[in-house]
Amino acid sequence: MKKCEHQETIDLYLLNKLSENEKWKFEDHYFNCPSCFQRTVERQALIETVKNQGAQIFAPEAAHQVVESVPWTEKVLSYLTPRQWVTAAVSAALIIVVVLAVVPRSKQEAPQFVFTGDQTVRGASIDAIAPAGGLSSAPAFIEWKALGEDVEYKVTLSNHKVIWTGTTQDTRIALPEEIRSQLKPGERYSWQVKAYSQKGTLLAVSRVAQFTITEQK
Amino acid sequence: MNPGEARKVETDLDQVVTQYRPVVSFKVRKSLGGGNPDWEDVVNEIMMQVVQKIQSGQFRGESSVGTFIYTITTRRIIDYIRQKMRVLRHAPEVSPLPDPHDQVERDERAARLAEAIKQLKPKFKDVLYLYYFKDLSREEVARKLGITPAKVSERVNYAQKLLRKILTG
Numbered sequence: 001m002k003k004c005e006h007q008e009t010i011d012l013y014l015l016n017k018l019s020e021n022e023k024w025k026f027e028d029h030y031f032n033c034p035s036c037f038q039r040t041v042e043r044q045a046l047i048e049t050v051k052n053q054g055a056q057i058f059a060p061e062a063a064h065q066v067v068e069s070v071p072w073t074e075k076v077l078s079y080l081t082p083r084q085w086v087t088a089a090v091s092a093a094l095i096i097v098v099v100l101a102v103v104p105r106s107k108q109e110a111p112q113f114v115f116t117g118d119q120t121v122r123g124a125s126i127d128a129i130a131p132a133g134g135l136s137s138a139p140a141f142i143e144w145k146a147l148g149e150d151v152e153y154k155v156t157l158s159n160h161k162v163i164w165t166g167t168t169q170d171t172r173i174a175l176p177e178e179i180r181s182q183l184k185p186g187e188r189y190s191w192q193v194k195a196y197s198q199k200g201t202l203l204a205v206s207r208v209a210q211f212t213i214t215e216q217k
Numbered sequence: 218m219n220p221g222e223a224r225k226v227e228t229d230l231d232q233v234v235t236q237y238r239p240v241v242s243f244k245v246r247k248s249l250g251g252g253n254p255d256w257e258d259v260v261n262e263i264m265m266q267v268v269q270k271i272q273s274g275q276f277r278g279e280s281s282v283g284t285f286i287y288t289i290t291t292r293r294i295i296d297y298i299r300q301k302m303r304v305l306r307h308a309p310e311v312s313p314l315p316d317p318h319d320q321v322e323r324d325e326r327a328a329r330l331a332e333a334i335k336q337l338k339p340k341f342k343d344v345l346y347l348y349y350f351k352d353l354s355r356e357e358v359a360r361k362l363g364i365t366p367a368k369v370s371e372r373v374n375y376a377q378k379l380l381r382k383i384l385t386g
Contacts, residue, residue: 008370015352027244027291032283037240039377044243046377047349049330054350057334058342081371 006033010040014047126153126193126206134214138180143172147195147204157191185215230271234264237286244287248294255297263293333383334376341376344369 006029012018013026030037050057080088126147131139142155155173157164164179183189193206242260249256266289270276276285334345347358348369359366 007374011348011355011370011373015349024291028284028287031237031240031244031287031290032281034236037243041239041243042377042381044247045326045330046334046345046380049327049334050345050349053327053331054346057331058346058350080365081368 006030006036007039010036010043014040014044126195126204128191128193128206128209131191131211132209134212136214138183138213139175139211140180141172141174142191142193144193144206146171150198151203152196152198154194154196155191156194157189159187159189163189183213185213188212230268233271233282233286234268237267237283238264240283241286241290244290245294249297259293259297263290266293329384330380333380336383337376337379341372341379344372345376348373 006026009018009022009026013023018026030040077085127145129143129145131142142157144153147153150169152167152169153171153173154165154167156162157175157179163182164176166173166176188210189212190208190210192208195203195205197203238260241263242256245256245259245263246253249259263286267286270285270289276282280288334342337345343362344358347353347361348355353361355366355369358369362369364372
């Protein structure tokens with residue numbers, strides 16, 4: 001029996017749920033469509049039997065038990081038709097293929113930004129370790145936590161104006177003796193480390209750490 | 218309709234009657250009620266009118282044969298109902314009993330169908346129970362069973378297919 005677009009209307013017609021216009025339209029249709037007429041007769045017999053003998057066909061306990069005990073797996077599976085499930089699976093597979101295969105290839109290199117000295121990089125930062133707070137003598141080293149490999153650090157020591165700058169790939173740098181000797185007790189000094197990539201891109205900036213050398217009495 | 222078509226309709230008259238009698242009967246029974254003993258007479262009158270109108274050339278092929286017969290059917294049903302209402306208004310008549318043979322045959326068919334329904338899987342029986350016996354809407358059935366409304370129709374259609382298989386197998 002061939003399928004017809006009016007198939008869904010059959011139930012509504014037999015259950016008297018169509019408007020007068022829809023009813024005439026459908027009746028005119030089944031007068032012209034043997035397939036729909038056959039289905040309508042068949043469905044009418046089914047509905048009549050269920051309505052007249054339903055109480056006997058569906059024992060009350062069976063009908064209710066079954067309705068309540070529909071397993072969740074069946075509920076999930078029956079939410080979509082097999083064809084819809086296949087479509088969903090194919091779509092999901094395509095998305096996975098695109099994500100795993102196409103996207104990494106088409107991924108551009110991360111944009112590189114050049115910062116001025118006043119700007120800081122949000123997110124990544126360098127932990128300044130020492131010196132900090134009050135010191136009894138001028139510090140010999142400035143120290144911070146490593147940011148990664150192949151990073152060049154630029155350290156700036158200042159006191160209102162820049163006193164000294166130094167670069168290293170290590171995570172500590174020695175203060176030259178002539179600079180140490182310039183540091184005066186009671187003054188407040190600040191230092192900051194900026195990390196640069198091999199290409200000279202600013203990667204991270206430490207907080208401005210401060211220290212003072214206590215006056216010896 | 219050109220003369221060629223007129224001849225064709227004439228030669229196909231037997232086929233028209235054979236093909237459309239069940240369709241007309243279905244519509245008449247649905248409109249008058251299955252228990253109405255007059256339905257067969259009304260169907261005979263309609264089929265006679267169809268043959269006469271086609272033979273006298275009143276069917277000019279402006280619509281399909283199906284639509285032409287449908288129009289005759291609905292008019293006759295309306296006439297019958299009006300006529301009955303006039304009769305009932307003046308002298309209510311006792312409703313005659315339906316044809317016993319026809320009734321027995323239909324009861325047997327219904328009994329076989331009922332047995333076949335009992336053999337269906339619970340998921341199909343649930344849908345038939347809620348949709349036809351409890352008279353819930355398709356959406357209400359879907360909500361109760363946790364499925365989509367389209368799935369409700371799909372299950373009913375599949376149940377029908379299974380029943381056809383059981384009854385003919």
